[in-house]
Amino acid sequence: MTNEGHLQNIALVGASGTIGSQILNHLLETNKFHVTVISRSDSKATFPSHSSLTVHKGSYSDPEFLQTAFSNQDAAVIALNFMAMGLQPGIIEAAAKAGVKWIVPTEYAMDGLNETLAKNLSKVPIMLPKVMARKQVEELAQAYPGLSWIGVATNPWTEFNLAQGGLGFNIPSRTATLYSGAGLFNSVTLPQAGLGIARLLSLPLTNSSNPRASLAYYANNFVYLSSFLISQDVLFDSLKRVTGTADGDWKITQSSIEEWEKACFEGLAKGDMRSAGGLIFVNYMGEGRGGNYEAKAKVDREVLGLEEEDLDAAVKKAVDAGEVEKVFK
Numbered sequence: 001m002t003n004e005g006h007l008q009n010i011a012l013v014g015a016s017g018t019i020g021s022q023i024l025n026h027l028l029e030t031n032k033f034h035v036t037v038i039s040r041s042d043s044k045a046t047f048p049s050h051s052s053l054t055v056h057k058g059s060y061s062d063p064e065f066l067q068t069a070f071s072n073q074d075a076a077v078i079a080l081n082f083m084a085m086g087l088q089p090g091i092i093e094a095a096a097k098a099g100v101k102w103i104v105p106t107e108y109a110m111d112g113l114n115e116t117l118a119k120n121l122s123k124v125p126i127m128l129p130k131v132m133a134r135k136q137v138e139e140l141a142q143a144y145p146g147l148s149w150i151g152v153a154t155n156p157w158t159e160f161n162l163a164q165g166g167l168g169f170n171i172p173s174r175t176a177t178l179y180s181g182a183g184l185f186n187s188v189t190l191p192q193a194g195l196g197i198a199r200l201l202s203l204p205l206t207n208s209s210n211p212r213a214s215l216a217y218y219a220n221n222f223v224y225l226s227s228f229l230i231s232q233d234v235l236f237d238s239l240k241r242v243t244g245t246a247d248g249d250w251k252i253t254q255s256s257i258e259e260w261e262k263a264c265f266e267g268l269a270k271g272d273m274r275s276a277g278g279l280i281f282v283n284y285m286g287e288g289r290g291g292n293y294e295a296k297a298k299v300d301r302e303v304l305g306l307e308e309e310d311l312d313a314a315v316k317k318a319v320d321a322g323e324v325e326k327v328f329k
């Protein structure tokens with residue numbers, strides 16, 4: 001294999017977050033990068049002491065601070081809280097101006113290249129800033145040649161969303177809402193997402209003997225991370241195994257994806273954030289809406305040397321988490 005250059009310096013915004021902390025750990029574990037963490041001055045976040053880690057604290061809306069922090073960085077990985085997405089355009093612009101060539105914007109969700117999803121985007125408002133970020137990078141590339149984005153598709157983080165109740169199950173109260181019209185969808189655990197991103201950024205910039213295993217392949221393209229291809233039925237069977245329960249121990253409600261979507265739109269019109277969140281899950285889980293990207297994930301697992309994982313182990317983490325603070329309140 002001919003490897004032609006690698007990334008060395010990676011800046012990470014949101015390194016203290018749910019996915020950002022996984023990305024940071026796995027980047028450091030490779031021992032291949034110098035990682036520059038960019039964090040807010042008033043953030044309570046703390047970071048591990050590591051010889052390959054530099055922390056810059058400042059304001060996400062201060063272009064000068066951001067440009068200094070991004071100087072000499074090959075890549076900017078951004079993993080912002082969804083309420084902070086309004087700050088992302090300024091962060092991206094500062095990275096481009098500082099000479100960063102690879103931007104991994106805050107995606108970590110759906111397959112942004114899925115045509116059905118692209119047509120239905122107005123149905124998933126939370127996805128719109130993600131589309132705008134990719135467009136912004138492409139526009140900036142006219143002034144900063146060689147600038148590219150890489151989209152990271154993760155679909156729902158398995159253990160996180162099971163614990164949040166996003167996939168139709170409330171584990172502590174043993175309630176399940178089973179949706180007709182739901183199908184197979186990919187899902188990734190948080191550690192596998194962090195590992196996948198570290199492996200992606202470890203690829204050679206170009207690879208003449210295997211172009212598919214190069215960063216060049218992923219320029220203005222998506223990587224598809226997945227630990228499992230699952231359905232609600234598969235998840236429910238795992239939940240029953242892990243909790244030692246049977247159908248009779250659960251309060252089961254039957255619904256449909258269409259009914260759920262309608263209820264979410266009604267809630268959204270009243271400003272209910274849980275409904276905005278629900279629309280993401282309607283589109284992950286609704287048959288034929290883009291949640292099944294297994295064909296692409298299979299190839300990416302091979303390229304990145306990732307394995308499918310043990311579903312019951314991920315489900316046990318969600319069961320052990322018990323009641324958690326909800327993202328969408």
Ligand SMILES: NC(=O)c1ccc[n+]([C@@H]2O[C@H](COP(=O)([O-])OP(=O)(O)OC[C@H]3O[C@@H](n4cnc5c(N)ncnc54)[C@H](OP(=O)(O)O)[C@@H]3O)[C@@H](O)[C@H]2O)c1
Nearest residue numbers: 014016017018019039040043080081082084108155156157
């Ligand atoms: N696929 C899924 O299941 C799933 C689930 C949840 C989220 N997501 C996606 O992943 C992205 C990251 O989510 P996450 O849960 O990892 O985020 P998070 O942990 O809530 O926040 C990430 C970072 O954002 C910064 N931040 C938090 N609140 C902020 C504010 N008000 N203003 C400015 N910065 C703020 C913090 O960094 P500092 O304190 O260091 O400044 C924080 O560590 C989301 O935007 C969403 O698109 C996907």
